[in-house]
Amino acid sequence: MFLDRVSNLITFYNIISQLAERQGGRKTLAAIESGQVWPTRGIYFFFEPGEVRTISGEGDRVVRVASHGSGANDPSTLWGGLLGTRGGPSGRGNHRASIFRLLIGEALLRRSGRSLPSWGVGGSQRDTARKLGLDLAAVAAEEGALEVEVSDYIRQMPFTWMSAPPGPSPDGRRAYYERQAIALLSNASGQADPPSPNWLGRLSSRERVRVSGLWNNNHVQREYSDKFLAALTAAADREVTRRARP
Numbered sequence: 001m002f003l004d005r006v007s008n009l010i011t012f013y014n015i016i017s018q019l020a021e022r023q024g025g026r027k028t029l030a031a032i033e034s035g036q037v038w039p040t041r042g043i044y045f046f047f048e049p050g051e052v053r054t055i056s057g058e059g060d061r062v063v064r065v066a067s068h069g070s071g072a073n074d075p076s077t078l079w080g081g082l083l084g085t086r087g088g089p090s091g092r093g094n095h096r097a098s099i100f101r102l103l104i105g106e107a108l109l110r111r112s113g114r115s116l117p118s119w120g121v122g123g124s125q126r127d128t129a130r131k132l133g134l135d136l137a138a139v140a141a142e143e144g145a146l147e148v149e150v151s152d153y154i155r156q157m158p159f160t161w162m163s164a165p166p167g168p169s170p171d172g173r174r175a176y177y178e179r180q181a182i183a184l185l186s187n188a189s190g191q192a193d194p195p196s197p198n199w200l201g202r203l204s205s206r207e208r209v210r211v212s213g214l215w216n217n218n219h220v221q222r223e224y225s226d227k228f229l230a231a232l233t234a235a236a237d238r239e240v241t242r243r244a245r246p
Helices: 002-022 078-086 099-112 125-132 136-154 170-185 207-212 227-244
Strands: 042-052 060-068 159-163
Touching: 002 159, 002 170, 002 227, 042 078, 042 170, 060 078, 060 170, 078 136, 099 136, 125 136, 159 227, 170 227
Parallel strands: none
Antiparallel strands: 042 060, 042 159
16 A cells, blocks of 8 residues: 555656646746736645655655635636735735645744734734734734745745646536645655655644645545546646647
8 A cells, every 4th residue: 555655646746747847847936927827727736945755756745735716606716826825015915815824824933932822813903903902003013024924935935736627517626636636645644755854834733734744734634546646647638738729
C-alpha cells in the first residue's frame, strides 16, 4: 500500500509539473503577469519555499489545494479568489474571507510569540470589536499590520492551476479533483511527503493542518481513489489543449 501511494504521488507531481511547464512555469501572487487569462472556475496548487518532497522523489511539495467558484450561483471566480488570497495593493487583506489567510496569520502570530485576540473572531472588525469590548481603530490597526505580513508570505508561494473540467456538472467534478488531491497529498497516515521540521504549518492550532502537512483543514483524512490520477491526466491534457487554441 505504501509503495502504491508513493507511485501515485510521483504520478501526481509529474502531471502537475507538465501542466505548469506548458503554462509557462509556476506563478506567484507577487509577480502575476498582466493580461493573464484565468478560467472562471478552477483548482490551484500552492507550493512553499523550503518545502520539498522527501518520499516521492525530488522537487517542491504542494502545501495547499483549493478552488473558487463552488456552484452555479456562486459569483466568485478563480482569479477573484486569488486576488482575495493575495490582498490589496497596500498588502492588507481580509482573513475572515479566506481560511488560507486566517491559518497563515495565526501561525505567524504563534511563531513570533504575539497575541492578537481579534484574529479569526467575528464576521467583521466592527463585530469583533463589539464582541470583545475592544477599540475598533485599534483592532483595525493591529489586524492590518498582520494582514500585510500574511500577504507578504503568501505572495512568495509559487502556484499552478487547472480550470474546472468541462461538461455536465463542472462544479461537482471540481470538488472531486480538490478533495482527491488533498487526500492523496495528506500525510495524516504517515505515507505521504511530510512537512519540513521548520514548516510554518507545524505551529497551526488546527491538528489536521499539522498532521497532514497541508494548509487544508478538510478532506485530509479521506481515502483517495487510484482512478483520480487518470482523470487528472485527462483534465490536464484538456487544459493544455484549451489554452493552445487561438
